[in-house]
Structure formats: structure tokens, C-alpha cells
Amino acid sequence: MNKKSNTKSLLWLLILTVIAGYIAFPKRLTIDTNFFSKKIQFEINKQAIDFYFWGKHIYKDFELKKGLDIQGGMQVVLRAKMDEIALEDRETALESAREIISRRVDLYGISEPTIQAARLEDDYRLIVELPGVEDPQQALELVGRTAELEFRLERELSEEELAEATQSANFLDLYFVSTGLTGQQLKKAQLQFDQQTAKPQIILEFNDEGRDLFAEITKNNIDKILAIFIDAYPVVTPSISSAILDGRAVMTGDFTVEEAKNLAIQLNAGALPVNIEVLEQKNIGASLGDESVQKSINAGLIGLSLVILFMILYYGWVGVISSIALLIYAILTIALYKIIGVVLTLPGIAGLILTIGMAVDANILIFERMKEEQRAGRSYAESIELGFGRAWDTVKDANLASIVSALVLINPLNFSFLNTSGLIKGFGVTFLLGSLLSMFTGVTVTRILVRQLVPIIKAKEFKS
Amino acid sequence: MNLMKYKKIFFLISAFFLIPGLISLVFFGLRPSIDFKGGSLLEIKFIEEEKTQDYQETILKDDLEEIFSIDTVQETGQDSLILRGQEITNEEKEIVLDLIREKFGELELLRFESVGPILGQELLKKTITAIFLVAAVIVIYIWQQFHDLKYGVSAVLAMFHDSLILLGIFSLLGHFKGVEVDVLFVTAILTTLSFSIHDTVVVYNRIRELKKKHRHLSLTEIANAAVWKTLGRSINDSITIIIMLLSLVLLGGESVRYFSLALLIGAITGTYSSSFIAVPILLVWEELANRKS
Numbered sequence: 001m002n003k004k005s006n007t008k009s010l011l012w013l014l015i016l017t018v019i020a021g022y023i024a025f026p027k028r029l030t031i032d033t034n035f036f037s038k039k040i041q042f043e044i045n046k047q048a049i050d051f052y053f054w055g056k057h058i059y060k061d062f063e064l065k066k067g068l069d070i071q072g073g074m075q076v077v078l079r080a081k082m083d084e085i086a087l088e089d090r091e092t093a094l095e096s097a098r099e100i101i102s103r104r105v106d107l108y109g110i111s112e113p114t115i116q117a118a119r120l121e122d123d124y125r126l127i128v129e130l131p132g133v134e135d136p137q138q139a140l141e142l143v144g145r146t147a148e149l150e151f152r153l154e155r156e157l158s159e160e161e162l163a164e165a166t167q168s169a170n171f172l173d174l175y176f177v178s179t180g181l182t183g184q185q186l187k188k189a190q191l192q193f194d195q196q197t198a199k200p201q202i203i204l205e206f207n208d209e210g211r212d213l214f215a216e217i218t219k220n221n222i223d224k225i226l227a228i229f230i231d232a233y234p235v236v237t238p239s240i241s242s243a244i245l246d247g248r249a250v251m252t253g254d255f256t257v258e259e260a261k262n263l264a265i266q267l268n269a270g271a272l273p274v275n276i277e278v279l280e281q282k283n284i285g286a287s288l289g290d291e292s293v294q295k296s297i298n299a300g301l302i303g304l305s306l307v308i309l310f311m312i313l314y315y316g317w318v319g320v321i322s323s324i325a326l327l328i329y330a331i332l333t334i335a336l337y338k339i340i341g342v343v344l345t346l347p348g349i350a351g352l353i354l355t356i357g358m359a360v361d362a363n364i365l366i367f368e369r370m371k372e373e374q375r376a377g378r379s380y381a382e383s384i385e386l387g388f389g390r391a392w393d394t395v396k397d398a399n400l401a402s403i404v405s406a407l408v409l410i411n412p413l414n415f416s417f418l419n420t421s422g423l424i425k426g427f428g429v430t431f432l433l434g435s436l437l438s439m440f441t442g443v444t445v446t447r448i449l450v451r452q453l454v455p456i457i458k459a460k461e462f463k464s
Numbered sequence: 465m466n467l468m469k470y471k472k473i474f475f476l477i478s479a480f481f482l483i484p485g486l487i488s489l490v491f492f493g494l495r496p497s498i499d500f501k502g503g504s505l506l507e508i509k510f511i512e513e514e515k516t517q518d519y520q521e522t523i524l525k526d527d528l529e530e531i532f533s534i535d536t537v538q539e540t541g542q543d544s545l546i547l548r549g550q551e552i553t554n555e556e557k558e559i560v561l562d563l564i565r566e567k568f569g570e571l572e573l574l575r576f577e578s579v580g581p582i583l584g585q586e587l588l589k590k591t592i593t594a595i596f597l598v599a600a601v602i603v604i605y606i607w608q609q610f611h612d613l614k615y616g617v618s619a620v621l622a623m624f625h626d627s628l629i630l631l632g633i634f635s636l637l638g639h640f641k642g643v644e645v646d647v648l649f650v651t652a653i654l655t656t657l658s659f660s661i662h663d664t665v666v667v668y669n670r671i672r673e674l675k676k677k678h679r680h681l682s683l684t685e686i687a688n689a690a691v692w693k694t695l696g697r698s699i700n701d702s703i704t705i706i707i708m709l710l711s712l713v714l715l716g717g718e719s720v721r722y723f724s725l726a727l728l729i730g731a732i733t734g735t736y737s738s739s740f741i742a743v744p745i746l747l748v749w750e751e752l753a754n755r756k757s
Contacts, residue, residue, distance in 0.1 A: 120586070136554055278578075280583050282577040284575050287572075288574045292720070296716045299714070300708070300712070302715065307707050354708060354712075364697050364700045394670075399662070400605065401658040401662055404602065404658070409655075417593050423648065427648075
């Protein structure tokens with residue numbers, strides 16, 4: 001390989017490392033230690049990327065996302081009881097229940113909740129993760145309640161009442177009165193498109209009892225608002241345009257397709273109410289996580305220093321180079337976590353630390369090979385190229401097993417016969433990224449560095 | 465030196481580590497965590513220090529018996545405890561905490577987990593599926609790479625050897641120290657499967673390379689040379705992994721301690737078994753095949 005193109009690679013590597021270093025750098029780093037009885041104390045702040053590009057707001061603060069086990073919170077696995085729901089409606093009912101829970105959780109003010117619907121044979125489940133929740137009792141009530149849908153009719157208020165109502169917290173309750181029509185009489189809500197205007201609309205289908213009740217209400221209250229409440233909160237407030245006698249109402253309005261779809265899902269939650277049962281709950285206090293993270297990070301740093309020391313003592317100059325490659329590995333890994341938004345869990349941190357130990361594997365393989373070739377009488381430069389060339393196949397084959405294991409742990413296609421636990425996935429993701437990245441730093445990066453630096457070192461040794 | 469002459473010694477060393485664990489597995493089994501068998505776990509921290517020393521396991525168990533039947537009480541730090549027992553609800557948990565508060569003063573709830581029995585069963589099934597899936601993929605891959613089923617099967621046998629040692633040690637730890645086998649342990653097993661294969665592939669690759677070069681040599685001679693040539697790498701590579709894992713076991717957080725220990729054991733057995741189990745099995749197989757023909 002000619003020297004010029006290697007210098008170019010080195011330059012690219014430098015640029016990559018600097019960018020990754022910037023991303024990997026923590027938002028705020030406070031240093032406060034005693035160094036040879038001198039007190040060192042300062043703070044570095046990193047600016048988030050925050051600007052407008054062609055009117056688009058681009059904001060990235062590159063913060064690591066913390067998993068539930070670190071920041072504390074609650075994980076609940078719920079089972080939806082589907083016995084009373086027709087087979088073909090079950091998927092819809094589960095999706096609706098998910099939507100309702102996520103709306104409740106948002107209203108409650110939990111940031112970044114995740115609610116996942118999962119199906120295992122005949123079991124329909126929701127896996128709810130609520131970071132930062134401190135009152136599990138309240139949270140359980142929040143997610144475990146069955147959705148209540150109700151049609152409420154607008155009422156004429158006298159002036160006194162109006163004055164009272166506007167000041168009252170129960171304004172909605174005063175203004176809208178129950179009609180006796182509830183989710184139980186609603187069969188199904190469906191999204192459709194108007195054949196003439198192609199606008200989205202929602203079809204409501206009632207059962208026999210609902211049909212009569214709905215006919216009664218619409219006959220007597222034309223032009224009034226018939227609001228639909230879910231969990232005592234109005235989700236849509238259409239007005240009655242004509243009497244509907246056949247139990248099939250069409251709701252039109254200025255909604256986007258997305259809005260109409262969401263609305264249909266929510267209405268179905270009332271139409272197909274599922275009772276929910278708690279299968280598993282895990283509450284983790286935040287104090288437990290912080291301490292463990294700190295300890296793990298310290299352990300990782302000490303381990304990293306020892307590995308570097310070992311490599312330098314055992315392999316000399318090439319050991320120094322592989323230590324540089326190892327540091328680049330660590331920087332790239334953390335930057336990558338931040339870019340693709342890896343959720344960091346405690347097992348995930350353990351995975352990261354483990355892969356640091358494994359990342360030098362390719363280096364060791366190559367260096368041992370180089371030594372061997374040198375013993376066989378080849379020149380230094382020749383043995384470098386042979387070392388890299390022959391080791392690549394082995395590195396590739398050996399890492400394949402790690403990649404297979406990691407993929408089984410991550411279960412990216414969400415097969416129901418494999419795990420779906422966040423903790424296992426957290427470890428799997430760091431293990432997979434580690435295996436892939438360490439192949440890059442262990443072979444490509446190290447080769448660039450060795451080609452560039454070894455001739456310099458050798459020349460010096462030769463002169464002295 | 466011809467290392468492969470000492471095949472029997474290598475098998476004996478393995479047996480020395482395997483047999484106690486296997487006996488323990490048969491008689492004591494593993495101690496499953498609530499992840500597998502269902503139940504509840506409470507981790508609490510006493511705040512009033514002087515009362516901390518007062519608690520006694522039997523008192524705690526008797527007091528709570530009516531509402532929460534406790535299987536084990538484990539001390540996790542100077543002033544914190546993990547209680548494990550049958551599944552309880554959130555309301556019951558509050559009553560339990562109040563009862564403990566009455567007796568031992570103010571406390572903080574660090575963790576509360578409650579797992580239904582269905583999920584536990586499922587996890588067990590998923591674990592077994594995952595292990596066999598990984599094993600199957602590896603056998604097929606190695607078989608393809610080396611055009612010989614022997615290689616794939618020997619590699620997987622060495623891999624199961626490592627898993628059995630790990631399971632055995634955790635069975636002993638469970639019996640004598642109350643260490644439980646949880647979701648993370650499963651993760652560790654799956655990961656150590658790949659450690660084991662990793663080194664085996666390196667030796668096998670070298671055997672393949674030498675075989676091409678020296679067609680007149682016997683498999684034993686080639687295997688011996690391959691083991692010698694890769695041993696340095698194998699040991700040095702393991703040293704770096706062991707350094708990282710050992711610092712995690714000794715200095716890392718409590719919640720991943722046994723997870724790290726499992727990985728550490730896997731890293732050590734994985735290194736050993738590649739050179740001293742996977743290769744000898746290959747040779748024994750070859751000898752048997754030759755004798756037949």
C-alpha cells in the first residue's frame with residue numbers, strides 16, 4: 001500500500017475520532033480532585049447542536065438515554081382479558097387499549113413512557129415502562145383501569161348556571177349531561193373515506209339497544225353537540241345534523257387521516273373495553289441505579305487502564321498503538337450509543353466493559369502472528385502485512401459467533417419464542433455493537449496506525 | 465512438546481471441575497429467582513442506623529407470615545435487605561412495609577418486583593430455545609466452514625462443557641451462598657457460548673491452514689502445532705477480558721456482580737476448553753474413526 005493513501009486514511013480517522021469525541025463527551029463534566037495535593041477543580045460545558053436549517057429545527061444534545069434500572073421507575077406487564085371479544089376484533093382492542101393507556105400516561109405527565117403491545121399465542125399483552133414513577137399504586141390504577149366511553153349531550157345553561165359553570169372545575173360535567181349511551185352499546189368505530197371528497201370520516205356502528213337510544217337522542221336534539229367522552233374527558237365534539245335511525249352514524253370533520261385514525265382507535269377502546277390484569281410489576285428506586293452506575297464506570301476505567309498497561313508492557317510499541325486504537329474504540333462506541341439512541345442499562349454497561357476487553361483480541365491475534373512471521377525470518381514490514389492479512393479471516397469467523405449470540409439476545413424481529421426483556425436486549429445491543437466496532441478498530445484502525453507510525457519508530461531505533 | 469499426548473489429563477482436569485457441579489445440579493439443582501418461578505421481591509434499606517442490627521430473620525418471617533410468606537432474607541449491604549417470597553399485590557406490599565416500619569423504624573423501599581407464575585414458565589422455555597438456536601447456528605456454520613461435521617460437533621461439545629461447568633458452579637453457589645439464577649444469568653450463559661466458540665474457531669482455523677501446508681503430517685501433529693501457535697494469543701486475549709470482568713466483579717455494582725462472575729467463569733472455561741477440550745475431542749473422534757476403518 002502506498003504511503004500517500006495511508007496518510008489520507010489517517011486524516012479521515014482523525015476527523016472521525018474528533019467528531020465522535022465531541023459527541024461522546026458528556027454535556028457537563030465537573031472535575032474536582034486532588035492531584036499531588038494540588039486541588040484541581042473546573043467544569044466543562046458542551047453546547048448542544050441547536051440551529052435552524054431551511055426552517056427545520058435541528059436539535060441534538062447527544063445525551064445517553066438511561067434505562068429503567070438506572071433512572072428508576074416502573075415496568076408493568078399487563079394482560080388484556082379478551083374472552084368477551086370476538087376473535088377478529090382482538091388486535092384492534094389491544095391497540096385501542098394501548099392508545100388509551102398512553103394517553104392517560106401522557107396526561108399524567110410521565111416523560112418518555114414506552115408502551116408495547118405483544119402477543120404470545122392466545123395471550124394479548126401490554127408492556128408498559130414508566131420512568132421516574134414514584135407512586136406505583138397510582139401508576140397501576142392509571143394503566144389498569146378499563147376505558148369508559150360515554151356520549152354526552154350539550155345542555156342549555158341559564159345565565160346563573162353559566163356564570164357558575166365557567167368558574168367551576170367541573171365545567172364539563174355541568175355543560176354536558178349523560179345520555180345513557182355508552183361504549184357498551186357501541187359496536188365498533190371505523191375509519192373510512194368519503195367517496196366524493198376522499199376526506200377521512202369515522203363510522204360508528206351501534207348494537208340494537210344503541211340504535212334505538214341513538215335514534216331517540218338524534219331525533220330530539222338536531223344541531224346540538226353530542227360529545228364523546230373517554231375517561232371523563234371529551235375526545236371529539238360533533239354536532240347532530242340529522243336524525244339517525246339505523247344505528248350507523250357517520251362523523252365528518254376537518255381531521256387529517258392521522259387524527260381520524262387515532263380517534264377511531266380511541267373510540268374502539270370504549271367500544272371494545274378490555275379488562276386488564278397485572279402479570280408482573282417491577283419498581284426500581286433511582287438511588288439503586290446511580291450508585292451501581294458509578295461503581296461500574298469506575299470498574300471499567302480501572303480495567304481499561306490495566307488492559308492498556310498490559311498491552312504496552314507485553315507488546316511494546318505496537319502495544320501503544322493498540323492502546324490508541326482501544327481508546328478510539330471506546331470513543332466511537334459511546335458516540336454510536338448516543339447517535340442511535342441506545343438505552344443504557346446496567347447489564348448494558350457490563351456489556352460495554354466486557355467488549356473493551358474483547359476489542360484488543362484482534363490486535364493480539366495480529367501481533368502474535370507478526371511475531372511468528374518475524375521468527376520465521378521475514379522482515380518487519382513484511383511481517384506486518386502478513387500479520388494483518390492472515391488474521392482477518394480468523395477475526396471474522398471468531399466474531400461471527402458473538403454476533404449470532406448477540407442477535408439472539410436482542411431478538412430484533414421480536415419473535416415470541418425468544419426473550420423480549422429490556423435488560424437482556426440492553427446487554428445484547430452493547431455486545432453486538434462492540435463486536436462490530438472492535439473488528440473495525442482492531443483491524444482497520446490499527447493497520448492505519450501501524451503503517452504510519454512503525455516506520456518512524458523503526459527509523460529512530462535504527463539511528464540510535 | 466506434544467501437548468496432545470496429555471489428552472487424558474486435560475479430560476481429567478475438566479472432570480475435576482465438572483463432577484462436583486454436576487452432583488450439585490442433580491441433588492440441589494439451581495436456585496431460580498422470581499423471574500423463573502414467580503413471586504415477589506422487596507429490597508429495603510433501613511434509615512435509622514441503630515435499629516439496623518436488631519432485625520432477626522425469624523422475627524421478620526413470623527411477623528409477616530400472615531400476609532407475606534418469606535422464603536429468603538438476604539443482606540445486600542450494611543443496612544439493606546432483600547426479602548423474597550410468594551407473590552403479593554401492591555396493597556399487600558404497603559401493609560408489609562408498615563409492619564416492618566413498626567418494628568424496625570423508618571425505611572426506604574429500593575425495589576419491588578412481582579412476577580406471575582405464567583411469565584416464569586415462559587422465560588424458561590425461551591431460554592432453552594435460545595440456547596439451542598445459538599448452538600444449531602454454530603454447528604452449521606463451522607460445519608460449512610470446515611466441510612466436516614466433526615469440527616462443528618466437537619466445538620459444540622466443548623461449548624456445552626463450558627455451560628455445564630458454569631451451571632454447576634452456580635448450583636453450588638446457590639446451595640451454599642443463596643445465589644439465584646435470574647434473567648441475567650441466562651444472558652451470561654448465552655454470551656459465554658460465544659466466548660467458547662470464539663477461541664475454538666481460532667484454533668480450528670489454524671489447523672485448517674497447517675493442514676493445507678503440510679499434507680504429510682498426521683492430524684495429531686498438526687493439532688499440536690496449532691494449539692501451540694495459538695496458545696499465546698488465547699491466553700493474552702483472555703487476560704484482557706479477565707482484567708475487565710474481574711474489576712467489574714470486585715468493584716462493579718451489586719446488581720451485576722453475579723452476572724459478571726458468570727461471564728468471568730465462562731471466559732476462563734471458554735479459553736481452556738478451546739485448546740484442551742475441543743481439539744482433543746476432535747482427535748479422539750478421528751482415532752475412533754480410523755480404528756473402525
